[in-house]
Amino acid sequence: MKALAAARALLPGRRDYEQLPRTWKGDLVAGVTVGIVALPLALAFGVSSGAGAASGLVTAVIAGVIAAIFGGSNIQVSGPTGAMAVVLGPVIATHGVAALAAVSVLAGVIVAAAGLLKLGRAVTFLPWPVIEGFTLGIAVIIFLQQVPAAFGVKAGPSSNAAVSAVQGLGTLSPATALAPAALVVLVALIMIVAPRIHPQIPGSLIAIIVASIAAQVLDLPVARIGSLPDALPAPVIPSLDWGTVTALAGPAATIAALAAIESLLSARVAASISNTGPYDADRELLGQGLASICSGFFGGMPATGAIARTAVNIRSGGRTRVAATTHALILLAVVYLATGPVSRIPLAALAGVLMVTATRMVSLATLRSVIGSTRADTVVFFVTALITVSFDLIEAVAIGIAVASFFALRALVRSSGVHREEIPGPVQDGDEHIAVFRLDGALFFAAAERVLERVSTIRNADVVIIRMSQLQVLDATGARVITDIVNALERRGITVLIKGIQDRHLALVTRVGVLESLRHHKHLFAELPPAVEHARSHVARARAARAAQNPAHNAGNDAPGPPAQEPGTAQTPTGAAQ
Numbered sequence: 001m002k003a004l005a006a007a008r009a010l011l012p013g014r015r016d017y018e019q020l021p022r023t024w025k026g027d028l029v030a031g032v033t034v035g036i037v038a039l040p041l042a043l044a045f046g047v048s049s050g051a052g053a054a055s056g057l058v059t060a061v062i063a064g065v066i067a068a069i070f071g072g073s074n075i076q077v078s079g080p081t082g083a084m085a086v087v088l089g090p091v092i093a094t095h096g097v098a099a100l101a102a103v104s105v106l107a108g109v110i111v112a113a114a115g116l117l118k119l120g121r122a123v124t125f126l127p128w129p130v131i132e133g134f135t136l137g138i139a140v141i142i143f144l145q146q147v148p149a150a151f152g153v154k155a156g157p158s159s160n161a162a163v164s165a166v167q168g169l170g171t172l173s174p175a176t177a178l179a180p181a182a183l184v185v186l187v188a189l190i191m192i193v194a195p196r197i198h199p200q201i202p203g204s205l206i207a208i209i210v211a212s213i214a215a216q217v218l219d220l221p222v223a224r225i226g227s228l229p230d231a232l233p234a235p236v237i238p239s240l241d242w243g244t245v246t247a248l249a250g251p252a253a254t255i256a257a258l259a260a261i262e263s264l265l266s267a268r269v270a271a272s273i274s275n276t277g278p279y280d281a282d283r284e285l286l287g288q289g290l291a292s293i294c295s296g297f298f299g300g301m302p303a304t305g306a307i308a309r310t311a312v313n314i315r316s317g318g319r320t321r322v323a324a325t326t327h328a329l330i331l332l333a334v335v336y337l338a339t340g341p342v343s344r345i346p347l348a349a350l351a352g353v354l355m356v357t358a359t360r361m362v363s364l365a366t367l368r369s370v371i372g373s374t375r376a377d378t379v380v381f382f383v384t385a386l387i388t389v390s391f392d393l394i395e396a397v398a399i400g401i402a403v404a405s406f407f408a409l410r411a412l413v414r415s416s417g418v419h420r421e422e423i424p425g426p427v428q429d430g431d432e433h434i435a436v437f438r439l440d441g442a443l444f445f446a447a448a449e450r451v452l453e454r455v456s457t458i459r460n461a462d463v464v465i466i467r468m469s470q471l472q473v474l475d476a477t478g479a480r481v482i483t484d485i486v487n488a489l490e491r492r493g494i495t496v497l498i499k500g501i502q503d504r505h506l507a508l509v510t511r512v513g514v515l516e517s518l519r520h521h522k523h524l525f526a527e528l529p530p531a532v533e534h535a536r537s538h539v540a541r542a543r544a545a546r547a548a549q550n551p552a553h554n555a556g557n558d559a560p561g562p563p564a565q566e567p568g569t570a571q572t573p574t575g576a577a578q
Contacts, residue, residue: 009280009283010115010116010280010282010283010286011070012069012070016074016320016321017320017321017322019276019319019320020320020322023317023319023320023322024320024322026316026317026318026319026323027317027318027319027320027322027323027326028322028323028326029316029317030312030313030314030316030317030318030319030323030326031313031318031322031323031324031325031326031327031329031330032326032327032330033200033202033312033313033316034077034309034312034313034316034318034323034324034326034327035326035327035328035329035330035331036202036205036330037202037204037205037308037309037312038060038064038077038079038306038309038327038331039057039060039205039208039330039331039334039342040204040205040207040208040345040350040353041079041080041204041306041308041309041353041354041357042056042057042059042060042079042080042331043056043057043225043342043345043350044056044350044351044353044354044357045080045081045082045084045085045301045354046059046080046085046301047225047347047350048082048085048086048089048142048145048146048350048354049080049084049085049088049089049092049301050088050089050092050093050097051088051092051097051100051301052097053225053226053228053342054228054229054299055080055100055299055300055301056079056080056300056301057228057331057334057335058232058233058295058298058299058300058335059079059080059295059300059301059302059303060079060080060327060328060331061232061328061331061332061335062232062291062294062295062297062298062300062328063078063079063080063291063292063294063295063300063303064077064078064079064291064303064324064325064327064328064331065325065328065329066287066290066291066294066295067287067288067290067291067303067305067324068321068324068325068328069287069321069325070283070286070287070290070291071263071267071283071284071286071287071288071291071305071321072120072267072279072280072281072282072283072284072285072286072287073267073270073271073279073280073284073305073310074276074277074279074319074320074321075270075274075276075310075313075314075318075319075320075321075323075324076263076266076267076270076279076284076305076310076324077305077306077309077310077312077313077323077324077327078263078288078291078303078304078305078306078324079303079306079309080300080301080303081262081303081304081306082138082139082142082354082357082358082361083138083258083262083304083393084255084258084259084262084301084302084303084304085142085145085301086138086141086142086145086161086393087254087255087258087393087394088100088103088255088301088302089145089159090159091103091248091251091255093159095247095248095251099244099247099248100296100299100301101236101238101296101297101299102238102239102240102244102248102296103248103251103252103255103296103302104292104293104295104296104300104301104302105238105240105292105293105296105297106240106245106248106249106252106256107252107253107255107256107259107292107302108256108288108289108290108291108292108293108294108295108296108302109289109293110252110253110256110289111256111259111260111285111286111288111289111292112285112286112288112289112290112293113289114256114260114285114289115282115283115284115285115286115287115288115289116282116286118282119260119282119285120264120280120281120282120283120284120285121281123260123261123264123265123268123281125401126261126265126397126401127377127380127400127401127404128370128377129370129373129377129378129380129381129384129400129404130380130381130384130397130400130401130404131265132366132367132370132381133370133380133381133382133383133384133385133388133396133400134384134385134388134393134396134397134400135361135362136361136362136367136381136385136388137384137385137386137387137388137389137393137396138361138388138393139358139359139361139362140161140358140385140388140389141161141388141389142354142355142357142358142361143354143355143358143359144161144162144164144165145161145164145165145354146351146352146354146355146358147165147168147169148164148165148168148169149180149223149347149348149350149351150180150181150184150348150351150352150355151168151169151172151177151180151181152173152176152177152179152180152181152222152223152348153168153169153171153172153173153176153177154168154171155167155168156168156170160390161389162389162390176221179215179220179221179222179348180222180223180346180347180348180351181348183211183214183215183220183222183346183348183349183352184348184349184351184352184355185352186207186210186211186214186352187204187207187208187210187211187348187349187352187353187356188207188352188355188356190203190206190207190210191203191204191207191352191353191356192356194206194207199315200316204353204356204357207349207352207353208345208349208350208353211345211346211348211349211352212341212344212345212346212349215344215346215349216344220346222346222347222348223346223347223348224343224344224345224346224347225342225343225344225345225346225347225350226343227339227343228335228339228342228343229335229339230335230336230339231335231336232298232332232335233298233299235294235297235298236297236298236299237297238296238297254392254393254394255302256289256302257394257397258304258393258394259288259289259292259302259303259304260285260288261397262304262305262307263284263285263288263304263305264281264284264285264305265305265307266304266305266306266307266310267279267281267284267305269307269310269311270305270307270310270311270314273311273314274314274319276319276320284305288303288304288305291303308357308360308361309327313327376404376407376410376411377404377407379403379407380400380403380404380407383399383400383403384396384397384399384400384403387399387400409446410446412441412442412444412446412447412473413442413446413447413450415440415441415442416439416440416441416442416443416447416473417439417440417441417447417450417451418437418438418439418440418450418451418454418455419437419438419440420435420436420437420438421436421437421438421467422436423436423532424528424529424532425532428536430536430539430540430543431536431539432460433460433461433462433463433539433542433543434461434462434463434464434465434532434535434536434539435458435461435463435464435465436464436465436467436528436532437454437455437464437465437466437467438467438470439451439466439467439468439470439471440470440471441470441471441472441473442471442472442473442474442478443471443473443474443475443478443479443481443482444473444474444475444477444478445475445477445478447478448477448478448480448481449481451478451481451485452481452484452485455485455489456484456485456488456489458489458494461494462493462494462495462538462539462542463494463495463496463497463535463538463539464489464494464495464496464497465496465497465498465499465528465531465532465535466482466485466496466497466498466499467499467500467528468482468498468499468500468501468502468505469499469500469502470500471502471505474505474508474509475508476508476512479505479508479509479512479514480512480513482498482509482514483512483513483514483517486498486514486517486518487517490517490519495519495523495535495538496518496519496523497523497524497525497531497534497535498514498518498523498524498525499524499525499526499527499528499531500525500526500527500528501514501524522534
């Protein structure tokens with residue numbers, strides 16, 4: 001029954017449209033608005049990826065509908081994105097456009113499987129500096145990818161955006177660069193000024209229209225999008241023979257990881273800035289996976305949630321999935337009714353749209369927050385951004401997480417420690433031969449050696465009491481170190497008492513052998529006073545034994561003697577500490 005309920009939760013239902021009777025007007029207005037905003041972005045990201053403008057448009061339509069219906073967010077808008085275009089570009093350059101459908105389907109299968117396996121919450125493990133560094137790197141790559149088109153030259157052969165831009169500019173001709181550069185400036189100015197006149201003005205669409213009219217009227221020598229299909233292509237299942245799967249498995253896994261990360265981050269942000277209810281992370285992965293699969297069948301790109309379009313949806317009044325569905329239908333109408341005018345759009349105008357979009361992806365306030373937080377977070381941020389631009393997006397996230405984990409472990413090590421304490425209460429004769437150590441924080445593989453050196457080198461003690469009640473984290477390495485400490489001290493004739501093993505640590509210390517290493521089972525205590533009393537009795541017996549062996553020495557001799565015989569009335573051991 002639980003499995004059936006879990007499966008039902010991943011499927012669309014009437015609950016998805018409970019608010020529709022009250023919100024349908026706002027949903028339709030928001031859908032039209034987002035469709036207008038999405039049109040130039042879909043075209044631009046399709047061109048930028050190498051798949052073509054038609055592929056970007058098809059992706060926005062097919063994936064937009066499927067993700068809206070099957071996804072886990074009521075307001076998420078999905079389609080082609082800048083990050084996906086960045087990842088997809090090298091794949092198409094290496095394997096050709098023919099591989100697009102297959103890699104989309106494979107990536108979609110991986111993302112959908114992650115949703116079915118309940119892996120949706122894994123994105124919460126991504127540190128904030130890694131996410132922001134990743135975003136900054138993507139923004140830089142998107143901007144650099146548009147530099148050749150902005151000056152009317154072909155991109156260089158390098159797969160690195162910066163190197164490719166420099167190679168392309170090497171063939172720059174001032175005579176041919178003036179017109180596309182002027183269109184880029186025109187588009188940027190309109191996109192910057194339009195929101196200041198009114199926030200609801202679709203600056204990118206107006207900029208595209210104005211730039212296209214200017215290019216047509218002035219007969220500017222600029223490259224255009226070119227012919228587009230006037231209908232959706234028929235769905236085709238791509239060939240997925242073993243050779244194709246093995247060749248595309250790596251790129252598909254990279255694309256799937258990016259799709260999952262970007263979609264879940266977008267859905268999480270959308271849920272935090274709207275009152276449309278929480279999102280289901282696992283269902284979102286399933287929906288995005290199905291969207292990429294269906295997009296691949298129609299010759300489209302892998303899709304992800306798009307935070308910019310989702311934010312427009314929220315600001316425009318979208319509250320249910322009808323808004324995202326309407327956005328896709330608006331784009332579908334463009335396919336059937338307006339491919340002629342769209343085909344005349346200059347590529348330089350699309351480059352201008354993406355350049356402005358890239359700059360808006362980077363928030364100066366966020367940059368100041370990250371850089372002003374801690375030195376470790378700043379390092380993680382810049383390392384992730386640098387590797388994103390220089391090498392690979394997924395490698396950047398992995399290395400960013402590794403660097404963040406290193407700093408987190410270092411902070412955990414610094415917060416843990418071993419401290420020598422004074423015996424509580426009035427000082428008694430012989431207390432100078434009792435050492436009380438308190439273990440704090442975490443005792444794990446990264447901090448264990450320091451604790452071993454600190455405790456096992458104690459001098460002038462007959463008894464050592466190890467307090468473990470304040471120990472929050474203990475792993476097998478830490479438990480083994482406690483065993484080594486006990487054995488080392490007992491070999492030197494120093495009796496070890498352990499106080500306050502917590503219930504959650506008791507099974508571990510038992511399996512590793514901490515309790516077996518104690519000289520006597522009665523050397524385990526739950527409270528400190530009985531342990532101190534027991535230690536004082538040991539010191540008294542040790543001093544008496546030394547005095548009996550050598551009457552010339554007084555009872556205050558500091559050298560520890562051989563372990564005294566355990567009396568039959570010793571403290572009864574207790575279980576775990578309170």
